[in-house]
Amino acid sequence: xxxxxxxxPGQSAAPHQHKLAAGIDLGTTNSLVASVRSAEAETLPxxxxxxxxxxxxxxxxxGVVVGHAAxxxxxxxxxxxxxxxxxxxxxxxxxxxxxxxRLPYEFRQDHTAVPRIHTVGGDVTPVEVSAEILKTLTxxxxxxxxxxxxxxxxxxxxxxxxxxxxxxxxAAKLAGLNVLRLLNEPTAAAVAYGLDSGSDGIHAIYDLGGxxxxxxxxxxxRGVFEVLxxxxxxxxxxxDFDQVVAEWIMQQAGIQDDAGHAMLRRLxxxxxxxxxxLTESETAEIKLExxxxxxxxxxxxxxxxxxxVEPLIRKTLGPCRRALRDAGLGADEIEDVVMVGGSTxxxxxxxxxxxxxxxxxxxxxxPDRVVAVGAAIQADVLAGNKPDGEMLLLDVNPxxxxxxxxxxxxxxxxxxxxxxxxxxxxxxxxFKDGQTALAVHVLxxxxxxxxxxxxxxxxxxxxxxxxxxxAAHIRVTFSVDADxxxxxxxxEKSSGVKTGIEVKPSYGLTDNEIEGMLRDxxxxxxxxxxxxxxxxxxxxxxxxxxxLQSALNSDGDRLLNAEERQxxxxxxxxxxxxxxxxxxxxxxxxxxxxxxxCEFYVxxxxxxxxxxxxxxxxxxxxx
Amino acid sequence: xxxxxxxxxxxHVQRFLDSRGNxxxxxxxxxxxxxxxxxxxxxxxxxxxxEDVMFEDRxxxxxxxxxxxxxxxxxxxxxxKEGLNEGFKFNNPNTKDKCGCGESFSV
Numbered sequence: 001x002x003x004x005x006x007x008x009p010g011q012s013a014a015p016h017q018h019k020l021a022a023g024i025d026l027g028t029t030n031s032l033v034a035s036v037r038s039a040e041a042e043t044l045p046x047x048x049x050x051x052x053x054x055x056x057x058x059x060x061x062x063g064v065v066v067g068h069a070a071x072x073x074x075x076x077x078x079x080x081x082x083x084x085x086x087x088x089x090x091x092x093x094x095x096x097x098x099x100x101x102r103l104p105y106e107f108r109q110d111h112t113a114v115p116r117i118h119t120v121g122g123d124v125t126p127v128e129v130s131a132e133i134l135k136t137l138t139x140x141x142x143x144x145x146x147x148x149x150x151x152x153x154x155x156x157x158x159x160x161x162x163x164x165x166x167x168x169x170x171a172a173k174l175a176g177l178n179v180l181r182l183l184n185e186p187t188a189a190a191v192a193y194g195l196d197s198g199s200d201g202i203h204a205i206y207d208l209g210g211x212x213x214x215x216x217x218x219x220x221x222r223g224v225f226e227v228l229x230x231x232x233x234x235x236x237x238x239x240d241f242d243q244v245v246a247e248w249i250m251q252q253a254g255i256q257d258d259a260g261h262a263m264l265r266r267l268x269x270x271x272x273x274x275x276x277x278l279t280e281s282e283t284a285e286i287k288l289e290x291x292x293x294x295x296x297x298x299x300x301x302x303x304x305x306x307x308x309v310e311p312l313i314r315k316t317l318g319p320c321r322r323a324l325r326d327a328g329l330g331a332d333e334i335e336d337v338v339m340v341g342g343s344t345x346x347x348x349x350x351x352x353x354x355x356x357x358x359x360x361x362x363x364x365x366x367p368d369r370v371v372a373v374g375a376a377i378q379a380d381v382l383a384g385n386k387p388d389g390e391m392l393l394l395d396v397n398p399x400x401x402x403x404x405x406x407x408x409x410x411x412x413x414x415x416x417x418x419x420x421x422x423x424x425x426x427x428x429x430x431f432k433d434g435q436t437a438l439a440v441h442v443l444x445x446x447x448x449x450x451x452x453x454x455x456x457x458x459x460x461x462x463x464x465x466x467x468x469x470x471a472a473h474i475r476v477t478f479s480v481d482a483d484x485x486x487x488x489x490x491x492e493k494s495s496g497v498k499t500g501i502e503v504k505p506s507y508g509l510t511d512n513e514i515e516g517m518l519r520d521x522x523x524x525x526x527x528x529x530x531x532x533x534x535x536x537x538x539x540x541x542x543x544x545x546x547x548l549q550s551a552l553n554s555d556g557d558r559l560l561n562a563e564e565r566q567x568x569x570x571x572x573x574x575x576x577x578x579x580x581x582x583x584x585x586x587x588x589x590x591x592x593x594x595x596x597x598c599e600f601y602v603x604x605x606x607x608x609x610x611x612x613x614x615x616x617x618x619x620x621x622x623x
Numbered sequence: 624x625x626x627x628x629x630x631x632x633x634x635h636v637q638r639f640l641d642s643r644g645n646x647x648x649x650x651x652x653x654x655x656x657x658x659x660x661x662x663x664x665x666x667x668x669x670x671x672x673x674e675d676v677m678f679e680d681r682x683x684x685x686x687x688x689x690x691x692x693x694x695x696x697x698x699x700x701x702x703x704k705e706g707l708n709e710g711f712k713f714n715n716p717n718t719k720d721k722c723g724c725g726e727s728f729s730v
Contacts, residue, residue, distance in 0.1 A: 003712060
């Protein structure tokens with residue numbers, strides 16, 4: 001007998017055609033899968049009733065072990081047990097070098113741009129490791145739901161760039177999953193609390209996990225979440241709370257710093273248990289087994305605990321302040337604060353975050369599961385289990401997309417945080433007389449100069465009819481589909497010639513600038529602006545020089561005497577010299593000076609061309 | 624005859640209605656399709672239409688359209704677990720045979 005679930009009115013599926021969808025929180029340390037059944041979004045447990053799957057994969061000579069069993073061997077078999085693969089997703093060889101020194105794995109970097117980790121089961125990529133985790137979660141979901149999944153929504157950190165997102169999608173494809181959408185983790189948390197169906201406003205998502213802290217400021221605008229800013233600390237979390245409690249116990253019990261490994265492990269375990277107990281009760285009893293088999297008894301009051309962890313909580317407020325500043329907002333403009341991550345169960349965290357933002361934090365959904373729950377709700381909508389009216393588009397492109405223009409500058413065509421799918425076009429023109437081809441260089445990033453952004457693709461538009469500089473109308477259209485894939489097309493309007501390219505953002509590039517691109521764009525805003533002005537003036541100077549030289553070649557001898565020509569050429573040489581330097585104000589001044597010197601020459605040229613145009617015509621024709 | 628439900632089914636329906644936040648009750652029905660003739664419909668109901676027949680059992684309002692009632696009369700809605708999966712079951716005295724999966728049936 002099949003088991004049925006309650007559907008929304010009119011949405012009952014035909015037998016054997018249930019649209020089962022799941023949300024997956026693919027985490028650095030732990031992963032979860034959730035689904036909506038009978039209008040209720042819940043995380044799905046494995047056969048032993050465990051909801052969280054450790055994101056750990058162990059490769060054996062003849063197989064793969066995922067989750068709890070793999071985690072248990074992480075210490076004894078570190079080279080073949082891959083933890084935190086998410087940190088490596090979508091990273092190039094160069095990026096790994098900077099991270100890799102802290103990782104125990106053997107990296108193979110020959111022949112390929114994508115790093116491979118050497119294990120006894122063969123060389124594996126971070127994408128393959130992530131695919132194993134996704135496969136295990138999918139099996140767990142399909143067993144619980146009693147059918148095959150038609151699609152999944154996978155969450156990614158808001159700061160993930162295109163390469164990291166693409167790698168996540170590739171992992172899903174490898175696991176045989178149909179990805180309905182990638183969703184930003186803070187957005188998923190907001191969706192879980194139903195903030196997307198509320199009124200427009202600004203929300204803060206405070207995510208304090210075991211080892212990392214993230215803060216995201218989101219703006220809901222007509223049903224779409226935009227990420228205004230993100231911040232955090234990649235080495236601050238609940239483990240640090242355990243550490244300070246453990247140190248307190250050592251002090252109280254008179255345990256020396258040189259205690260053995262086993263002792264330290266017991267200490268950390270008891271510290272963690274005490275921390276958890278204090279969420280419910282005012283005091284936690286601690287009974288610590290000492291090396292000689294005797295016990296130390298003590299109790300930790302919530303008040304003492306609060307004093308111990310307050311400095312750590314205060315450390316999270318710095319990034320919060322910075323995120324607010326980046327978003328150009330004050331704390332009083334935040335409507336809701338959503339708590340994510342197990343460490344937000346600590347009451348003092350809730351109190352201090354609440355005080356900081358001046359809002360009661362949202363805590364009713366289990367903070368470990370809230371991201372997966374939000375993803376499940378979104379997956380249910382996207383799979384078509386809701387009436388059409390409730391369909392939502394929640395994706396935005398994470399980084400700006402643009403093309404290179406003269407002088408190595410980037411012209412942004414689709415700014416970051418634009419909701420997708422989207423198509424935007426901009427017109428460009430030729431720079432030189434008789435130019436018949438245009439190189440289109442597609443870039444991604446927030447900086448002003450090409451060298452600071454990431455190159456996605458290059459192609460050429462050929463067959464532009466020869467025209468004077470600036471006469472051609474070349475329309476460049478960028479379109480991004482719902483999956484975040486970019487299509488670029490260039491068309492010359494008078495002749496209709498066009499060409500285009502499908503851009504699948506490739507990862508494994510050697511530039512490690514991608515990391516922190518967003519942060520750089522803020523840090524370097526002033527410098528970038530200066531660089532842009534300089535290049536703009538240099539391009540203008542080149543244009544003036546080019547035009548004047550071609551004029552001198554064609555009629556310089558006819559319209560100017562030797563002395564006049566000398567005067568023009570001296571000034572021209574000065575501009576050529578100055579344009580090579582890096583003072584944009586000086587260049588501008590020289591261009592103006594040259595124009596002044598050339599005034600009489602320009603006048604003569606105009607008269608000459610008017611005379612030429614009028615010769616053979618009577619005066620009446622021009623009246 | 625009537626449509627009834629077990630305590631487990633009623634408790635789950637109530638919980639699902641509560642978490643959904645709104646809804647008049649639930650709708651049971653049948654429609655033609657599937658591998659042996661007809662399939663069950665189990666949905667939340669937001670409104671009662673003119674011809675609907677309404678039953679109430681254990682505080683839950685159950686709507687059935689008259690055509691479906693011919694096939695469902697006497698049915699008891701149950702809730703159960705099979706392995707990791709859990710959900711609703713129709714205990715329908717009218718069915719002659721079922722397809723292997725139990726989602727469709729004939730009378």
